[in-house]
Amino acid sequence: KEAFDELRAYPESQTPVAIPRLFDVGKEQLFFALSEFPYTTYLYEKNRQEMKSDSHVAIDGVKAILLQARENFLKKHKVRYHNLNSQSFQIFLQYVRNLTLLEQRLIPDLYTLVVSAKQIGGDLFAVAVLEAARIYPYQDSDSSSLEPVTLGIESAIFGEESNQPVQMKNRLSEISMEWRTMNLKPEPDIKKQQQWKYRWNPFGQCSWPPEDEKIENLNTHVREQTRYLLSHDLARTEKFTSSVKDGIDTRDTLRNWH
Structure with a gap:
């Protein structure tokens, strides 16, 4: 500077x-x-x-x-x-x-x-x-x-x-x-998919994507519906008297003010 x-x-x-x-x-x-x-x-x-x-x-x-x-x-x-x-x-x-x-x-x-x-x-x-x-x-x-x-x-x-x-x-x-x-x-690219298509063993275990997708989608749907039903079954209400689970009862506090 x-x-x-x-x-x-x-x-x-x-x-x-x-x-x-x-x-x-x-x-x-x-x-x-x-x-x-x-x-x-x-x-x-x-x-x-x-x-x-x-x-x-x-x-x-x-x-x-x-x-x-x-x-x-x-x-x-x-x-x-x-x-x-x-x-x-x-x-x-x-x-x-x-x-x-x-x-x-x-x-x-x-x-x-x-x-x-x-x-x-x-x-x-x-x-x-x-x-x-x-x-x-x-x-x-x-x-x-x-x-x-x-x-x-x-x-x-x-x-x-x-x-x-x-x-x-x-x-x-x-x-x-x-x-x-x-x-x-x-x-995988198209070339590799073609290689797999011609080299797979027809007498062994094979996976077909359209069928696999339907099975996976069904499993996902059943899982979501099960979670939805369980959330409703586990829901409960608590009586709002002296419980602090949902907050302090303001009415009881004002009634018994010390």
Whole structure:
């Protein structure tokens, strides 16, 4: 500050200034280029276009990612009966909150969201949450003429033929990132399904998905109806006299005021 106030001379930088270049970041690597989820960045841009407030997007973005993941999951797998209701989402958000506090964070990271989704909805729903968090509709990589770049954690590979990573620093990121492993079983692709179709043993045990879905849906329906009937059978009323189960009797307190 004193040097600035006294207008002291400073040595000129010896590093030549390079001309900025533009590169095309793939949809799978946008998470490393941004300081937040790509879908959260999309919500910020959407609110700015619609002249809406974006003060709560960082928190409400997690709920938006969850709803988008459920919509994509149901549309992709054509599921009619499922347990991805408001009660499951409440447990999911509580689970995310607890894991975030254990890791001493203010907002959850991608690993926390996927782990919580796996515990609530299984591997396929966890994959849906992972894909929903990486959605950025404003990007159109198919029509880009820029040179591609592959990003990682503080590293990048420029060009398609280069294999040497370059150290980089993300100035937008305010939190530390690290690689973590997780066991997820995604849905097999068409090629693998065809291999299973022609290699399975017809004289062994076989599973037919339409029949399995009906059996699982029946079990889910019976379980929900049983829980509903038990909740009504266990309900009881307590006489409101001197019991404190439902609160203090105000009438008795006023009548016998001491």
